[in-house]
Amino acid sequence: MSLIVDIKKDLGTFRLDVQFTAENGVTCLLGASGCGKSMTLKCIAGIERPDSGHIELDGRILFDSRSGIDLPPQRRRVGYLFQNYALFPNMTVRQNILCGLCRVKDRGEKEHLLGDMLHLMQLEGLENHKPSQLSGGQQQRVALARILVSDPQLLLLDEPFSALDGHLRDALKIELRDLLQHYGHEVIMVTHDRTEAYNMSREIAVMDAGRILVKKGTKALFADPGSVQAAILTGCKNVITAWRAGDYTVEVPDWGIRLQTKQEVREGLSAIGIRAHYFGPATPQNRFPVEYVEEMEEPFELILQFRYQNQSKDSPPIWWRLPKDKRPASFPQELGIAPANILLLYD
Numbered sequence: 001m002s003l004i005v006d007i008k009k010d011l012g013t014f015r016l017d018v019q020f021t022a023e024n025g026v027t028c029l030l031g032a033s034g035c036g037k038s039m040t041l042k043c044i045a046g047i048e049r050p051d052s053g054h055i056e057l058d059g060r061i062l063f064d065s066r067s068g069i070d071l072p073p074q075r076r077r078v079g080y081l082f083q084n085y086a087l088f089p090n091m092t093v094r095q096n097i098l099c100g101l102c103r104v105k106d107r108g109e110k111e112h113l114l115g116d117m118l119h120l121m122q123l124e125g126l127e128n129h130k131p132s133q134l135s136g137g138q139q140q141r142v143a144l145a146r147i148l149v150s151d152p153q154l155l156l157l158d159e160p161f162s163a164l165d166g167h168l169r170d171a172l173k174i175e176l177r178d179l180l181q182h183y184g185h186e187v188i189m190v191t192h193d194r195t196e197a198y199n200m201s202r203e204i205a206v207m208d209a210g211r212i213l214v215k216k217g218t219k220a221l222f223a224d225p226g227s228v229q230a231a232i233l234t235g236c237k238n239v240i241t242a243w244r245a246g247d248y249t250v251e252v253p254d255w256g257i258r259l260q261t262k263q264e265v266r267e268g269l270s271a272i273g274i275r276a277h278y279f280g281p282a283t284p285q286n287r288f289p290v291e292y293v294e295e296m297e298e299p300f301e302l303i304l305q306f307r308y309q310n311q312s313k314d315s316p317p318i319w320w321r322l323p324k325d326k327r328p329a330s331f332p333q334e335l336g337i338a339p340a341n342i343l344l345l346y347d
Contacts, residue, residue: 003154003186007043007053007063011036016043016050016210026180026187028197028218030233031207037190040207041156044188045080046073057154076154079147083159085139087131093118093142094127100149113149120182121145137172144176148183155180157189161196173199194235198222206230224263228345231273236343237319242272250342255318256310259286262340273343276303276321281328283336292331293317302327306335 002023009016016036020027029037042048044055046062049070055063057078062071073080087096097117101110118124121141131139140160147155160176161169177200180187191197197204198218205215208229214221225231231239244265245251250272251258259272289309294317296303302324305317320335 002058003044003188004054004056005040005044007040007050007055009039009043009048009050011039011210014210016040018207018210018212020205020212020215022186022188022203024186025202026189026200028201028204029188029190029207029212030194030197030204031192032233033192035207036210037192037207038158041080041158041188041190044154045078045156046071046076047080077150077152078154078156079150079152080156081140081143081147081158081160083162085131085143087139087143087146089131092128092130093123093134096131096142097145097149100146103150117145117149120148120179137175140172140176144179153185155183155185155187157187159190159192161191161193169196176200194233206233208233225273225343226346228271228273228347231271231343231345235275236273237276237321238274239271239345240273240315242269244269248339250344254312254315255308256312257286257288257308259337259342260339261342261344262338263342263344265344266346268346269344270347271345273345274318274337274341275343276319278341279318279320279335279337281332281335283338285336285338286342287334287336289333290331290335297324300324304331306331 002021004021006019016039018040029040031037039048043050050063052065061069062076063069097114098110101113104110104113118127121144123141123145126138134142161172173196189200201218203215204218204221206213214226214230222234225234228239240252240254242250242252244267245258247264248261249258250261250265250269252272290306291309293305293307295305300323301321304320306320307317
């Protein structure tokens with residue numbers, strides 16, 4: 001299965017201009033609220049119409065502005081899971097799922113497919129419950145069952161965990177990930193949560209202001225985000241202006257230091273990023289004197305803030321994150337950073 005998307009749409013405050021391909025698993029669109037992620041899904045599903053472009057699913061054209069092709073949603077074989085699940089409140093679980101089987105005429109086949117889906121989604125015994133009688137996780141499974149029972153070629157998930165309480169999310173991520181492995185078709189998931197993106201997807205496309213900045217394998221993106229916005233969206237706390245000082249050297253003027261890198265530094269470098277857990281008191285490379293500023297306590301970790309000795313007073317403190325049980329007895333006089341852990345950012 002493969003999906004090809006190349007669309008443009010004027011959204012007033014910015015222009016949606018998205019090009020990407022996806023195949024073989026879950027692809028995540030990661031970006032801040034209002035960057036165009038959900039609008040991209042709606043254009044793929046046929047709920048919204050692009051101003052121009054092309055959308056193709058497994059060789060079948062869903063939309064093409066030049067040819068005048070614009071298949072209605074019911075002909076696209078695309079399943080769309082809305083943020084609030086959009087269950088019919090006056091219908092039972094059974095009735096909601098049967099809505100996904102409206103094209104199946106044989107009653108016996110309907111009952112067979114319904115039974116299989118109830119079993120797969122662990123909804124047996126809840127057939128006569130209405131949505132208000134279900135937990136958030138059960139509602140999500142009913143909504144997915146209604147979609148999957150119609151055997152869509154593509155599944156679109158719009159912030160699938162946003163309607164759930166925090167304590168439910170981790171368990172349901174595992175549950176949904178297992179269900180999607182059984183699904184066997186392409187999945188496009190939208191989220192603003194980097195942890196959800198990392199846990200759920202094979203590839204991540206980072207979006208900002210209607211554009212895709214970068215698309216990479218999930219682990220490759222976190223290891224090398226490539227741009228300032230992608231670094232921030234993947235959780236990098238220390239992003240600072242820098243410039244090329246050599247093939248494997250960067251100058252960081254606000255910190256008053258030069259750093260050696262493992263990656264070759266290309267022309268056009270605009271910044272570097274250092275993840276908060278990458279600093280080490282025993283790391284010998286890129287080692288400089290530091291001064292303690294303050295700390296913040298989290299349930300299981302500490303954030304220790306520091307400044308380099310020659311750091312500009314106008315630049316913010318640097319974050320060093322570490323487990324509580326690894327807190328040093330006294331703040332180290334020097335900290336190092338391995339060259340491989342310096343993210344080179346180009347914008």
